[in-house]
Amino acid sequence: MFAMHGECVDVREIARCAGVGMGTLYRHFPTKDVLLETVLHEDFVEWTHTARQDAAFQNDPAEALSAFLRDALERHANHRALVERFAETWDTPSGIAACKRDLHPVIEDLVTRCHDAGVLRPGVTGEDVSLLLVALGRIAQLGATQERPELRQRTLQIMLDGLRPTHQSALPTNSSGPD
Amino acid sequence: MFAMHGECVDVREIARCAGVGMGTLYRHFPTKDVLLETVLHEDFVEWTHTARQDAAFQNDPAEALSAFLRDALERHANHRALVERFAETWDTPSGIAACKRDLHPVIEDLVTRCHDAGVLRPGVTGEDVSLLLVALGRIAQLGATQERPELRQRTLQIMLDGLRPTHQSALPTNSSGPD
Amino acid sequence: MFAMHGECVDVREIARCAGVGMGTLYRHFPTKDVLLETVLHEDFVEWTHTARQDAAFQNDPAEALSAFLRDALERHANHRALVERFAETWDTPSGIAACKRDLHPVIEDLVTRCHDAGVLRPGVTGEDVSLLLVALGRIAQLGATQERPELRQRTLQIMLDGLRPTHQSALPTNSSGPD
Amino acid sequence: MFAMHGECVDVREIARCAGVGMGTLYRHFPTKDVLLETVLHEDFVEWTHTARQDAAFQNDPAEALSAFLRDALERHANHRALVERFAETWDTPSGIAACKRDLHPVIEDLVTRCHDAGVLRPGVTGEDVSLLLVALGRIAQLGATQERPELRQRTLQIMLDGLRPTHQSALPTNSSGPD
DNA sequence: CATGAATGAGGATTCATTCAT
DNA sequence: CATGAATGAATCCTCATTCAT
Numbered sequence: 001m002f003a004m005h006g007e008c009v010d011v012r013e014i015a016r017c018a019g020v021g022m023g024t025l026y027r028h029f030p031t032k033d034v035l036l037e038t039v040l041h042e043d044f045v046e047w048t049h050t051a052r053q054d055a056a057f058q059n060d061p062a063e064a065l066s067a068f069l070r071d072a073l074e075r076h077a078n079h080r081a082l083v084e085r086f087a088e089t090w091d092t093p094s095g096i097a098a099c100k101r102d103l104h105p106v107i108e109d110l111v112t113r114c115h116d117a118g119v120l121r122p123g124v125t126g127e128d129v130s131l132l133l134v135a136l137g138r139i140a141q142l143g144a145t146q147e148r149p150e151l152r153q154r155t156l157q158i159m160l161d162g163l164r165p166t167h168q169s170a171l172p173t174n175s176s177g178p179d
Numbered sequence: 180m181f182a183m184h185g186e187c188v189d190v191r192e193i194a195r196c197a198g199v200g201m202g203t204l205y206r207h208f209p210t211k212d213v214l215l216e217t218v219l220h221e222d223f224v225e226w227t228h229t230a231r232q233d234a235a236f237q238n239d240p241a242e243a244l245s246a247f248l249r250d251a252l253e254r255h256a257n258h259r260a261l262v263e264r265f266a267e268t269w270d271t272p273s274g275i276a277a278c279k280r281d282l283h284p285v286i287e288d289l290v291t292r293c294h295d296a297g298v299l300r301p302g303v304t305g306e307d308v309s310l311l312l313v314a315l316g317r318i319a320q321l322g323a324t325q326e327r328p329e330l331r332q333r334t335l336q337i338m339l340d341g342l343r344p345t346h347q348s349a350l351p352t353n354s355s356g357p358d
Numbered sequence: 359m360f361a362m363h364g365e366c367v368d369v370r371e372i373a374r375c376a377g378v379g380m381g382t383l384y385r386h387f388p389t390k391d392v393l394l395e396t397v398l399h400e401d402f403v404e405w406t407h408t409a410r411q412d413a414a415f416q417n418d419p420a421e422a423l424s425a426f427l428r429d430a431l432e433r434h435a436n437h438r439a440l441v442e443r444f445a446e447t448w449d450t451p452s453g454i455a456a457c458k459r460d461l462h463p464v465i466e467d468l469v470t471r472c473h474d475a476g477v478l479r480p481g482v483t484g485e486d487v488s489l490l491l492v493a494l495g496r497i498a499q500l501g502a503t504q505e506r507p508e509l510r511q512r513t514l515q516i517m518l519d520g521l522r523p524t525h526q527s528a529l530p531t532n533s534s535g536p537d
Numbered sequence: 538m539f540a541m542h543g544e545c546v547d548v549r550e551i552a553r554c555a556g557v558g559m560g561t562l563y564r565h566f567p568t569k570d571v572l573l574e575t576v577l578h579e580d581f582v583e584w585t586h587t588a589r590q591d592a593a594f595q596n597d598p599a600e601a602l603s604a605f606l607r608d609a610l611e612r613h614a615n616h617r618a619l620v621e622r623f624a625e626t627w628d629t630p631s632g633i634a635a636c637k638r639d640l641h642p643v644i645e646d647l648v649t650r651c652h653d654a655g656v657l658r659p660g661v662t663g664e665d666v667s668l669l670l671v672a673l674g675r676i677a678q679l680g681a682t683q684e685r686p687e688l689r690q691r692t693l694q695i696m697l698d699g700l701r702p703t704h705q706s707a708l709p710t711n712s713s714g715p716d
Numbered sequence: 717c718a719t720g721a722a723t724g725a726g727g728a729t730t731c732a733t734t735c736a737t
Numbered sequence: 738c739a740t741g742a743a744t745g746a747a748t749c750c751t752c753a754t755t756c757a758t
Contacts, residue, residue, distance in 0.1 A: 023738090171336050
């Protein structure tokens with residue numbers, strides 16, 4: 001339900017579709033928000049697991065990274081709440097802590113491997129890639145890109161190409177210097 | 180208020196912060212939605228105007244495009260509702276019609292000029308640029324990028340570099356062929 | 359305005375149609391209700407005047423009464439607020455005091471004249487006739503009777519015939535006796 | 538509540554008097570209007586049922602008709618919203634469709650039976666009787682007739698007598714002729 | 717004295733959460 | 738332990754009335 005309708009779904013709808021009563025729902029999850037976080041945590045765990053495996057099987061680190069982003073794009077396209085909350089990772093200290101705990105290490109690994117192999121633009125960090133993910137998530141939710149999936153793949157391609165080591169120019173950094 | 184808190188703000192809050200009563204608000208705008216659309220329309224008009232001028236004064240088309248995106252990024256960073264509704268341009272037929280009417284031609288012009296000058300990756304459309312805008316908008320709203328503005332500029336840089344004519348590989352198109 | 363739309367009209371509408379500002383309206387009438395009462399009072403005065411004259415010119419008391427009711431019916435058909443408030447005469451002590459003061463004597467006179475001439479069913483009082491007026495008022499306001507005026511005239515005819523001296527049976531009286 | 542105060546009662550008042558919260562009310566009835574219509578429908582059903590039975594047990598058609606009107610009068614006296622909405626039957630196409638569906642056939646039957654028995658003034662239609670009902674409804678709501686019930690019975694008596702076959706004169710018809 | 721913008725209480729409706737059965 | 742009816746705070750919008758200009 002969260003995947004389809006986002007975090008706005010009526011809890012009654014959720015209970016009804018789950019085939020249980022409201023009470024049962026609230027016994028297991030004290031709050032709508034906790035339910036959502038739980039659902040998302042499971043999604044992150046599964047995503048992390050799959051991503052880790054895919055990365056392990058893929059010897060080409062560049063391809064590993066782009067495969068990860070391609071997969072992420074499709075996941076976001078099919079999961080409204082994921083998109084809505086994934087962004088929060090960056091904002092709320094606790095937020096979807098799950099995301100930070102589970103997913104970020106995978107991204108960091110991919111970035112490190114790519115840098116080691118020299119297939120990633122210098123200076124790109126895991127944080128940069130995560131931000132691109134947030135950006136892609138928003139794109140994936142647009143009705144237009146749902147009807148014409150090639151649209152979101154074009155955007156992804158542009159981002160991937162922007163990450164190539166072809167671009168040696170430094171990315172902007174904290175202009176106030178190291179403080 | 181819309182800029183700061185998005186379209187969810189309580190109308191009472193809006194009225195209070197405007198220093199007026201509910202009635203005054205509703206005298207000027209028949210509906211919360213009309214108020215929002217009015218605010219956004221003004222923003223789009225101003226944005227369009229500025230963008231057009233900037234583009235006219237800038238002889239270098241590539242710089243014109245990146246200046247446009249940089250400006251858009253800052254605008255989105257300071258305007259939650261803008262971000263929320265700009266995306267809708269892609270979904271709701273009517274939606275923020277203002278956006279389509281006012282802003283899209285500017286984008287199309289920029290893209291055309293860049294292509295004519297050969298400074299834009301082949302195949303990139305105005306639609307692609309608009310999608311990047313939506314993506315950037317989401318980024319700009321993150322608390323993290325508000326505290327560390329260089330973060331969003333990094334993302335923008337990656338996107339801009341992905342748009343360079345260096346990348347000659349074709350972008351994905353409707354795989355079902357021309358129908 | 360009250361005549362056309364009833365007492366629900368927006369005061370702003372009234373002011374606008376009168377070509378004055380709200381302040382002017384409220385200078386003359388401290389309250390919407392006072393305005394309505396004033397308007398109605400004028401109507402009652404005019405009605406009373408006309409009714410008195412008509413009655414004076416008409417030698418046949420029966421015809422005078424039925425002419426009065428016919429006229430009242432048409433007035434009610436064209437005056438929503440009149441209908442809405444005329445009924446209140448019976449309820450609120452002050453209410454449209456104007457009505458009691460201005461119109462009721464006319465009715466009482468007509469009834470007395472009819473009784474004196476023996477053309478009215480025994481026992482019928484001015485109060486009975488006034489109640490019939492209230493009843494007719496409601497009828498006159500129905501859309502159906504506005505489109506087909508003969509409908510309301512049929513109802514009036516039935517009432518008038520019910521008032522004929524043909525009917526000698528006593529009308530119900532306070533069953534608890536004279537207390 | 539509707540019976541006592543008419544359709545203007547605050548839903549909160551309704552909920553409070555029902556001893557339930559707002560939510561409970563809205564769980565059962567999606568809209569204030571639906572609630573009203575439901576209440577009225579039940580009333581119409583019950584009314585129809587009773588009226589049909591009374592009519593069936595009464596061999597004298599004239600008495601059946603006057604009993605029906607007497608009963609209607611008392612019902613209206615105790616039900617403000619009934620009065621308010623019953624009139625609408627004549628105006629809004631849908632309106633209290635329930636009324637038309639449930640009650641009108643009963644009235645038509647009564648009228649037909651009376652005509653067959655020759656105890657009803659020639660030309661009187663079910664529509665005429667329904668209009669008299671509307672008229673009586675208004676009367677029944679007056680505070681004066683609530684305090685002195687004989688007042689409304691007098692009005693009813695006058696109407697009933699106006700319906701007697703004694704009155705052979707034709708009732709007004711559409712003056713524009715049969716078109 | 718005229719204006720009409722401003723006021724704000726009041727009314728219908730929604731939905732996350734609780735609790736008696 | 739499961740149920741789902743009940744709760745009521747929160748939200749958008751209307752309109753009679755006031756008051757600064």
